[in-house]
Amino acid sequence: MCVFQGQVYSLIGAAGDNRFAVMHAGYKHSQGIDGFPRDLEAAYSYYSNAGAQSSLDREKMHRQKEQHAVEHVYLSPVEGLHSLSHQSTDLFQFVKYQAESGDVDSQGQGVRRNHSRGVKLLERAAERGSVSALNGLGWYYGMVLQDHRKALSFFQQAALNGSEEAMFNLGVYHLSGKNPDQLHRNETAAFLLFLNASRLGHAAASVEASWFLSTGGAGRRDLEGAVILLKKVCEQNGHLGFLIRDALQAFLRDAKKEAFLKFLLAAETGLGSAQSNTAHLCEGLQLGAECQWRYNNLSVVNYDPHPSALLTMGDLLLSNSSVGGADSALLMYGRAAAAGSPQAMFNLLVLIRQGLVLPQGVLSLMNLTQRGVQMDLLHRCVQVEDEGSLTACRLELIRVQLISACRTMIDSSVQRLLTYASLLSLLFIIIILPLQSCLKHRVCAKRTSHVHHLNREQSIMGGLLLRLLQACDVCVTLCGVCVCVFCTALLSHLL
Structure with a gap:
């Protein structure tokens, strides 16, 4: 009964175009779990809707407070929790990119527009290899001056330097038929450009490439590949990122029940990091082995766990x-x-x-x-x-x-003899060193004795102790040489 109610609520939310409900329905159909039949057509339908929303949301991310870049932080281990607000986050980089591309909202208000000066600055930056400047010039010549040939030239230079934005723009030119050198649509070229841009994380390009894959417009139909592409786009959704951010902040405040509920909501959309974190909190809140097992299992059946x-x-x-x-x-x-x-x-x-x-x-x-x-x-x-x-x-x-190395040395008769000799030498050193220390003490004691007249027996005993001490010194030296030779041979085998 609970599963049925969950399906009903999910479908009601999806019918109302709720982002999370649409992602949830697409995810469940793609996996065929929790009473949803595995239906890639239905999954694509839901994900294409959520993917289109996510692509639009991403363009507004820096303007809306209720959006945030998705941070894939795992609670176990917890290293990532200490860098949530660092300027290397996707959000900061996105705003920086928008500002560099000429977005006034990202730069701050109050700057009077000066197109000619702006173009000159962009041209200087482009000459130095700035990809953002090349994209900016391509946009200016294409959208403002309607000089598509020159716009294509700038976009091609940027694409050769690895710009996913330029690849997407070139794909749009091929798809629209506005390429001055090819006055007809070239869907194959457009698809390949969209696919390359999607591999670099471009959301809109992923949406376009998924359409080609789902319909076979580029000569091959790959519905599962289309679903995976769209799922990746949905996992970049700013509203989902905002939810994850709230969950992480709740966890840092030690509000683990609140964190659990928010991670749970994100986990049901199919986000792998949220599923792992939900499983971690299932264990921490002692919600039972079934809860922990469920979300750990869901996290590993994702396309890229x-x-x-x-x-x-x-x-x-x-x-x-x-x-x-x-x-x-x-x-x-x-x-x-x-x-x-x-x-x-x-x-x-x-x-x-x-x-x-x-x-x-x-x-x-x-x-x-x-x-x-x-x-x-x-x-x-x-x-x-x-x-x-x-x-x-x-x-x-x-x-x-x-x-x-030791086995190799034992296989050789000479080196085996050296190994045994070294072991005996070590044993001998262990035994001799205390005796040597005792003899040195006795010899020193006799030399510093206040007795000036020694009898014959005492003189002979002193000489024997001195000779014995010298013999010990010679033995320790020989044993040390033997051990050094052994260590040298061992190191030669190791290196």
């Missing part, structure tokens, strides 16, 4: 053998490792050492083979870890290399 979500799900599967056990945990760790998580790579190493064998699916995912899998994983783990820090993978690699 975060490695931390995969790690958490792997831990849950490993601790609960009744729901998939070790093989499923290996798959989760494998997906996280393929995404570059050093923790996942180390977890795989630990499980391999415990006797588990990586399934072929995990090996294929990471482009590995069973032979030498441990060393390959170790080297990859060390490569992705922070340089200069003594991490678990680095320590493990040192341990493995030491064992390998």
